[in-house]
Amino acid sequence: MSRFSSFVLAAAGLLAASVAAAQQRGYGIGHKITDAQIAPWNIDIGGEDGKGLPPGKGSVAQGEKLFIEQCASCHGEFGEGNGRWPELMGGQGTLKDADPRKTIGSFWPWAPTIFDYVRRTMPFTAPQSLSNDETYAIVAYLLNINDLLPADGVLDAKSLAAIKMPNRDGFIVGDPRPDVKAEPCMKDCKQGQVKVLSDLAKSLGVTPDQKPKD
Amino acid sequence: MPPDSQKGESMNTGRRGFFGRGLAVGGIAALAVQHPKIAAASGGLDGKPLEVPDWTKMLGPGVTAAPYGSPSEFEKNVVRRNVPWLTVSEQASINFTPLHELDGIITPSGLCFERHHGGVPAIEPDLHRLVIHGMVRQPLVFTMSDLVRFPSVSRIHFLECPANGGMEWKGAQMAGVQFSHGMVHCCEWTGVRLSTLLDEAGVATGAKWLLAEGADAAAMTRSIPLDKALDDVIVAYSQNGERIRPEQGYPLRLIVPGWEGNVQVKWLRRIKLGDRPWQHREETSKYTDLMPDGKARQFTFVQEANSVITAPCPEKPLQAKGAYEVRGIAWSGRGKISRVDVSLDGGANWQSAELQTPVLDKCLTRFRLPWRWQGEPVFLQSRAIDETGYVQPTIEQLRHVRGVNSVYHKNSIHTWRVNQDGSIDNVQIL
Numbered sequence A: 001m002s003r004f005s006s007f008v009l010a011a012a013g014l015l016a017a018s019v020a021a022a023q024q025r026g027y028g029i030g031h032k033i034t035d036a037q038i039a040p041w042n043i044d045i046g047g048e049d050g051k052g053l054p055p056g057k058g059s060v061a062q063g064e065k066l067f068i069e070q071c072a073s074c075h076g077e078f079g080e081g082n083g084r085w086p087e088l089m090g091g092q093g094t095l096k097d098a099d100p101r102k103t104i105g106s107f108w109p110w111a112p113t114i115f116d117y118v119r120r121t122m123p124f125t126a127p128q129s130l131s132n133d134e135t136y137a138i139v140a141y142l143l144n145i146n147d148l149l150p151a152d153g154v155l156d157a158k159s160l161a162a163i164k165m166p167n168r169d170g171f172i173v174g175d176p177r178p179d180v181k182a183e184p185c186m187k188d189c190k191q192g193q194v195k196v197l198s199d200l201a202k203s204l205g206v207t208p209d210q211k212p213k214d
Numbered sequence B: 001m002p003p004d005s006q007k008g009e010s011m012n013t014g015r016r017g018f019f020g021r022g023l024a025v026g027g028i029a030a031l032a033v034q035h036p037k038i039a040a041a042s043g044g045l046d047g048k049p050l051e052v053p054d055w056t057k058m059l060g061p062g063v064t065a066a067p068y069g070s071p072s073e074f075e076k077n078v079v080r081r082n083v084p085w086l087t088v089s090e091q092a093s094i095n096f097t098p099l100h101e102l103d104g105i106i107t108p109s110g111l112c113f114e115r116h117h118g119g120v121p122a123i124e125p126d127l128h129r130l131v132i133h134g135m136v137r138q139p140l141v142f143t144m145s146d147l148v149r150f151p152s153v154s155r156i157h158f159l160e161c162p163a164n165g166g167m168e169w170k171g172a173q174m175a176g177v178q179f180s181h182g183m184v185h186c187c188e189w190t191g192v193r194l195s196t197l198l199d200e201a202g203v204a205t206g207a208k209w210l211l212a213e214g215a216d217a218a219a220m221t222r223s224i225p226l227d228k229a230l231d232d233v234i235v236a237y238s239q240n241g242e243r244i245r246p247e248q249g250y251p252l253r254l255i256v257p258g259w260e261g262n263v264q265v266k267w268l269r270r271i272k273l274g275d276r277p278w279q280h281r282e283e284t285s286k287y288t289d290l291m292p293d294g295k296a297r298q299f300t301f302v303q304e305a306n307s308v309i310t311a312p313c314p315e316k317p318l319q320a321k322g323a324y325e326v327r328g329i330a331w332s333g334r335g336k337i338s339r340v341d342v343s344l345d346g347g348a349n350w351q352s353a354e355l356q357t358p359v360l361d362k363c364l365t366r367f368r369l370p371w372r373w374q375g376e377p378v379f380l381q382s383r384a385i386d387e388t389g390y391v392q393p394t395i396e397q398l399r400h401v402r403g404v405n406s407v408y409h410k411n412s413i414h415t416w417r418v419n420q421d422g423s424i425d426n427v428q429i430l
Helices: A003-024 A035-041 A060-070 A112-121 A132-144 A157-162 B014-034 B177-181 B194-201 B226-231 B395-402
Strands: A057-059 A154-156 A171-173 A196-198 B093-096 B130-134 B140-142 B153-160 B184-193 B209-214 B221-225 B234-239 B253-255 B268-274 B296-298 B306-311 B322-331 B337-343 B365-373 B378-386 B415-418 B424-429
Touching: A035 B130, A057 A060, A057 A132, A060 A132, A112 A132, A112 A157, A132 A154, A154 A157, B130 B194, B140 B194, B153 B234, B153 B253, B177 B306, B184 B194, B184 B322, B194 B226, B194 B234, B194 B268, B209 B226, B221 B226, B306 B337, B306 B378, B322 B337, B322 B378, B337 B365
Parallel strands: A171 B296, B130 B268
Antiparallel strands: A057 A154, A196 B424, B130 B140, B153 B184, B184 B234, B209 B221, B209 B268, B234 B253, B306 B322, B322 B365, B337 B378, B378 B415, B415 B424
16 A cells, blocks of 8 residues: 555544544543433422422422421511511512512512422521422412412422412513613713712611721 | 721721721731740831831741741731621621722632622532533533543633622612622633533533522522523633632632623532523522512623722721822623723712723723822712723612612712711712
């Protein structure tokens, strides 16, 4: 074989190898993984359609018991929030008020999101400790205290995804900003004295001490 | 600003003056343990001759006395601070970068503000995994040593919590720039482009969003549009040249340049591709902007142009009449800062400040303006303009459109009132 033809052959071989690599993956770094392997981490629920909601079910009554045991110390027995811990109920009709109360009942647009959040991170000090049935039961109770499920209600994947939250249409999707247009005026942009609107920062006393930490 | 005003001792007003002196005395006492002969100051002022201090007359510690160095013991006041009344739990809370103590544009890693929703996990890097799955051709799992083999990229970007300044929608509240603006930092991030990893898994047709998830106790999740993910998002493992600090996401986090901090998921363990956003808690209940009509804006990702004067400020009052430099930082999530104007009269007249180069994309930009203070009351303001022509608005303009209950994305022109005694107050003006 001439040197020329062996070069062509080698080049063709290289080309074939690189085509195969491209069909495989760019750098070939990382490892294939199956859905079964991912399952323990694959906990996200689609808020809009409940995609990913697991089999299982739970009742308001079961949820009430679990909630009192595992959640009420912070959130209060009826989700009213102990002290400054977050409240999980009420607030409907307050979103336009001077002090709006944003809660599951007044603000959350999609019911499956409650399941997702509670299962992934509550109770606060023992996240990812609730079973699917327990999570359904607690979500049933949370919906009940927000008047969205009757006291004898039972929740599963289908019934949870079917619940229409009161504030479903309360969100403007897509960013309307910039929503203010300012002109970069340089000279004589204002007439008269500066008017101070708010001057309490020093006297309010809400700024932490700036003493050095040792 | 005279150089010694950078030290804690120089604070001249009331309570702060007391703490300042406390620091100086404590500092010298601490030093005396190490160097027993420390005695006198170096003189040179008020007609006195200079003295040769003891540290010049004795050997100091040798190399590697501190295998990982830390700031001078006289800089103990340069720390992150939190606002205890703001949150009920320190695990789901925030603290603030001491902007008044910093120069330049890089935030030292240990001073970057922290925002956690379930505390800081202690992740063993060898056991950490990143999974990419969902609407991809081939689900993949990566170890940390896999990830560092990919082509890398380093970028300097600011990162800001969208609640920065959020305590001041209704009025001036915080008597310090650390608290009024300290939910921002700026670091050099190194990692692999997310687009590289997504190519590796192969994006399936129809995929439009991804869910990023953390490995912390909050298992933090946010939905991010695929367009942005493929544009400039980095899966970062290093911060300012070394592996990311635990509080900032060790060993792996997302950097989503110019977008609100919460989407830049720390302790990143999983990316799932899908055809729509997940509508999770942090993009519905939180991180949405409630408008006066009771509707809330959702997916308002970009941090619009913002700026603040960091010297002088309430923590760094003026010492005496005379020459100073007004200094501050500006940034925009839409690109580069093109101009910063400073006003000394509450916005009637403005002059453009000098920008420190290089001015980088979605990065803190340092501005400065020489100034001579004659002892008169002054209303100091800064106004940033970015390369899109966006002009930082006044608080009144923002309130007019958004009311006072949107919590997030308050980027208005900030006002410091310089009083005749040199002290400085946070005020809002018309």
